[in-house]
Amino acid sequence: MTTTLAELGERALVERLTRRLPAAGGTVVVGPGDDCAIVRLASDAVEDLVLTSDPVIEGVHVGPGDLPGAVGHKAVARALSDLAAMGAEPLWGLIDLVAPAATAMERVEAIYEGAQATAARYGLAIVGGDCARGTLLELHVFAVGRVPRGTAVLRSTAQAGEEIYVTGALGGSLAGRHLNFSPRLKEGVWLRAQGWATAMMDLSDGLGADLPRLCVASRVGASLRTEALPIAPEVFAHPDARDPLAHALHDGEDFELLFSVAAERRAAFEAAWRATFGLACSRIGSFTAAAAGVLIFSPDGTSAPLAGGYEHFKR
């Protein structure tokens, strides 16, 4: 009996593949499992590097009708969002491009221009890459960022009692946000540099899938308040059979930051955020003991376990 990737699902695949990789040690500070790997060139280095890679594939992450500039933007911005989630500053990127031989050069150039424009806007120097023939149009973006030694914000360091925050608003990605989102780089760097965030990740598969992952990594539970969740206006502008809350939890590709702040610093943090950013930042719940699980509470006091989100391969 063979098992297909469709039966296994992306997360289980990543876990099966990476569990045989060497753990931290030598120049590797944090191996697979966080938004980026963290590496250190020398034992006395003053900075750590963070490394990430992200694929964007036509038919999966983007459609053949999507504007080429937006496709290029998305490919680079996804990798930048991973850097943001560590509180890292962008340094260098490489782009592998795959395309069918019949692809129009003009479309490829426009995609590349979109990628390059977004990279330049956020300070990521595209220093190379490769091109190859395939059956789908694809971009694979590899990015390197930096943080002062030992300061990268992990997803495994949240503690019970801490407040849970999310930047921006959630849901409605397919109404266009997945193509034009802004990676939260300056916010991520600020949350790390000012010492506010005790744990952080970016939301790529939806809060409903990503928050449980952060909880597993940090060995905590969580309790969310439905009325506190910031729902994107796109969700209300394109009403359908699904509850707006379900969109906010499960649409995926929000690329907002999910992070924790010590409860006693709540007021100071919220004041500092408002003084610094125009972007919304919502306190959506708090971390609890692991045994409590990951629950979402309605205003009437009823609760339900949180689960779901987008997963590759799975049908």
Added chain:
Amino acid sequence: MTTTLAELGERALVERLTRRLPAAGGTVVVGPGDDCAIVRLASDAVEDLVLTSDPVIEGVHVGPGDLPGAVGHKAVARALSDLAAMGAEPLWGLIDLVAPAATAMERVEAIYEGAQATAARYGLAIVGGDCARGTLLELHVFAVGRVPRGTAVLRSTAQAGEEIYVTGALGGSLAGRHLNFSPRLKEGVWLRAQGWATAMMDLSDGLGADLPRLCVASRVGASLRTEALPIAPEVFAHPDARDPLAHALHDGEDFELLFSVAAERRAAFEAAWRATFGLACSRIGSFTAAAAGVLIFSPDGTSAPLAGGYEHFKR
């Protein structure tokens, strides 16, 4: 009128895409165009980092019947060969995996094991990556290496009068060598550290295509001697309508090192090589003035321009 990638070809595509990238400056020592980009974290850094990415796609670089361990090996070894070409030591790698949903988990795991085994053998720590659904099986390997500051060996620094060398033997890649080659890492590091190589690249598209590229980058010409070319035994073991010399020049995927040594150091270099390595190293010609072009001389004194090799997209 649109132009397709098939009409343009891979090299012209890479040139068109990368010519709008920023050149060297800031933390970028050498941008696109060499085997790896060279970057420097700080102005007083004692080491430079080199970055490369390489795709391996089923139906293009490997076949569906190829052993999975060999597919994984090839994906990582191609990136390691790029590091070798700079004289760099491997540090960290990321692997993006793309696969159809119906792919057997067992095949994916075996490919990943092959990749991991090769990475471990050569000291490349695989620290992460991503997985996504596509229509072809693909691996995209991103690798980081290091060299002492300012010592990476470029392809743009050969000079007229220098001797041209190549490691190992050429041709016959499709008889199996493209799946089981050894990246010439210790040879590349030695050639850089001992100061022998004045310019270097790895042979991925065949000497007939790659040597002219090195000549363009270095603004030199070259004169090769047909009788000096080391032809792989696989070429003679699988005779066909093509001349063995054509195989050696144009088969591609040799992943041997092509490099130059100062003419006056020829004897000392050859003695040092033989004292250090069991691997063959052949002096195949010498660099000339650019105006002379890139010529290949037969023993009877006749010459012909060198051209050709494998190119993606082009039919």
